[in-house]
Amino acid sequence: MKLHKATAAAAAALVLSLTATACGGDSADDGDSGDGGGKITIGIKFDQPGLGLKTPDGTFAGFDVDVATYVAKELGYDAKDIVWKESPSAERENLISNGDVKFVVASYSITDERKQKVDFAGPYFLAHQDLLVRADDSSITKVEDLNSKKLCSVTGSTSAQNVKEKLAPKADLLENGGYSECLTGLENKAVDALTTDNSILAGYAAQKEHQGKFKLVGLKLSDENYGIGLKKGDTELQSKINAALTKMESDGSWQKAVTANFGPANYENEPAPKITEGS
């Protein structure tokens, strides 16, 4: 009896692993019609608590994850059919153009420059650029204070570009591949401030391991309208995603996701923005 059970379990495991292999394609969309049946690959951040985070147990959490999951569902994909692909700031346009992802939901601001290469649906969220400093540092209270400071941001982000072009051109700017690297630098005093969207900074400040270490300065240095990036010219996908975002707001799921993901960080969010892309 015991032996029989073990054999059955082994057989079941084999079937499961075979099924997983058969479905585990790496392309952006194995079911081409977008109405179910296959897998869908979606680009998110892996290191931004509150927005897109790969947790130690290998699951994914955050507002962008919830938005992406909702949109995928409207396109005909269950949560289990989503393959998450890490999409660092500087790689988002390439991942989309190359077809490595079907779309990107990764604190991805809609800009004219990016729209030369990709299209967006949305926006679905409005954030503002701010500064994160060490909790005991009172020397940085306004953007002008940055000109004699070491500042960290991420390559390919609007945050870094804004600093260089207008906010603090004389600041000593270090650009990293991801915000979590900047956070380490801020903690060990390699840099004096980290700048990016307040939505991202609030998530870091609220993390258990960082509590009491950092504070947001509370500046609104820019408007960052988050869009869902997709292949240029795919107007069909763009309007389907816009319809999903509209539904997410009207059925209360948007607010629920905001509360669940930003509530713990005490982040005061802006209301849902009006959809402007594709119309």
Ligand code: GLU
């Ligand atoms: N929202 C800004 C951007 O799209 C900064 C956040 C990020 O790098 O993802 O560049």
